[in-house]
Every structure is written in C-alpha cells, then in structure tokens.
Amino acid sequence: GENVEQHPSTLSVQEGDSAVIKCTYSDSASNYFPWYKQELGKGPQLIIDIRSNVGEKKDQRIAVTLNKTAKHFSLHITETQPEDSAVYFCAARFGNEKLTFGTGTRLTIIP
Amino acid sequence: DSGVTQTPKHLITATGQRVTLRCSPRSGDLSVYWYQQSLDQGLQFLIQYYNGEERAKGNILERFSAQQFPDLHSELNLSSLELGDSALYFCASSTQRLAGLREQFFGPGTRLTVL
Numbered sequence: 001g002e003n004v005e006q007h008p009s010t011l012s013v014q015e016g017d018s019a020v021i022k023c024t025y026s027d028s029a030s031n032y033f034p035w036y037k038q039e040l041g042k043g044p045q046l047i048i049d050i051r052s053n054v055g056e057k058k059d060q061r062i063a064v065t066l067n068k069t070a071k072h073f074s075l076h077i078t079e080t081q082p083e084d085s086a087v088y089f090c091a092a093r094f095g096n097e098k099l100t101f102g103t104g105t106r107l108t109i110i111p
Numbered sequence: 112d113s114g115v116t117q118t119p120k121h122l123i124t125a126t127g128q129r130v131t132l133r134c135s136p137r138s139g140d141l142s143v144y145w146y147q148q149s150l151d152q153g154l155q156f157l158i159q160y161y162n163g164e165e166r167a168k169g170n171i172l173e174r175f176s177a178q179q180f181p182d183l184h185s186e187l188n189l190s191s192l193e194l195g196d197s198a199l200y201f202c203a204s205s206t207q208r209l210a211g212l213r214e215q216f217f218g219p220g221t222r223l224t225v226l
Contacts, residue, residue, distance in 0.1 A: 043217035
C-alpha cells in the first residue's frame with residue numbers, strides 16, 4: 001500500500017521567515033495530495049491540495065509543489081505568523097482510495 | 112468550524128469496556144470516514160461509509176465496528192478496550208463516494224482514554 005514520509009518532524013522558524021515541509025510517497029499512481037493543519041484540540045483542517053496534473057498551486061502565503069518524477073511534494077509557507085504554529089500533515093491518495101497521512105510536522109513560529 | 116460534529120468530546124473508561132463514538136457529517140455529505148490518531152502512529156484510516164454502506168476498510172481491529180444510519184450519522188463502536196486504544200478518534204465527511212475527487216472535512220475529534 002501507499003507509504004508517505006514527512007520531514008521534518010519539528011520545525012522552528014522566526015516570525016516573518018519561510019517554512020518548508022517535505023513529503024515523499026511510494027505509489028506512483030497517487031494523484032491527489034492534500035495538506036492539513038491541526039491546531040491544538042481541533043481536528044485537521046484542509047489548507048491546500050494539489051492534483052497530479054499540476055506542478056504548483058498557491059493560495060496567498062501558502063504554496064504546494066509536486067514533483068511526480070521524484071514522488072515528492074512540499075508545503076511552503078511564506079511570511080510566517082504566530083497563528084501558523086500548528087501540526088501540519090501531508091497526505092496522498094490514488095483515485096477514491098483511502099488517504100494515507102504523513103506523520104506530521106510540528107511548526108513553531110518564534111515571535 | 113468544518114460542519115462535522117462529534118460526541119462526546121472526551122471519554123474516560125476502563126479496560127475491557129465498550130464505548131460508542133458518534134459523528135454527524137456536514138449537511139449533504141454522504142461519505143463518513145473514521146480515523147484514529149495516536150502519538151506514535153499518526154492518523155490512521157479505520158473505515159469509510161457511503162450512504163449507509165461500508166465503502167472501504169483500513170486498519171480497523173475486529174474489536175471495532177461502525178455503521179452509518181439512514182439520517183447519515185455514524186457511530187464507531189469500540190469493545191474489549193485495551194490501554195493501547197487510547198487515542199483521538201476523528202470523523203471526516205465528504206460529498207461523494209468517489210472521495211478522491213472531493214476533500215474530506217474533519218470533526219473536532221473524541222479523545223478516548225482507557226485506564
């Protein structure tokens with residue numbers, strides 16, 4: 001089955017700097033890659049997603065890039081703010097199969 | 112607020128007991144998914160229901176079962192509880208059976224503690 005690896009497990013970034021979280025997946029047939037943000041005491045919230053026919057997608061300060069050849073995708077957060085502090089999960093899915101999640105990255109924004 | 116509701120928010124019980132977790136999907140969503148989140152294993156998919164029928168199964172133990180009712184709410188039943196079952200249990204919903212085409216919206220979760 002699908003395996004998703006996520007790095008780093010923890011990341012501390014100075015406020016205003018950029019943060020990058022990387023994931024690799026094993027199933028080359030995967031075609032949907034969402035990113036979720038989970039704040040303390042809450043459920044994961046979808047923040048951005050990308051499909052395999054697209055190489056990059058941006059939404060304000062958040063962007064995701066996909067390299068199908070290398071089977072990895074990354075989350076980029078620019079101009080980080082304290083409210084960006086959370087745990088971020090990547091995931092991968094083929095068609096209508098189940099989502100396979102990475103192990104999460106705890107992002108801390110240092111004021 | 113995702114529109115997905117889960118009850119109870121917290122549940123404390125003893126080993127060997129049985130509990131039921133409840134989930135109400137977003138209005139109009141036919142698919143419900145259950146996930147287990149533990150410290151050492153991240154988010155693990157348990158099971159999916161679509162319009163009352165089981166659609167997909169993940170790493171769900173035989174001691175666990177679920178169902179989706181005609182009003183589309185779902186219940187996850189956990190029996191013969193063990194210490195290792197302590198975790199956050201999330202429900203998510205999406206609009207279509209072919210959920211690969213639609214994002215999943217997560218509820219706030221139920222924190223289960225088995226003593």
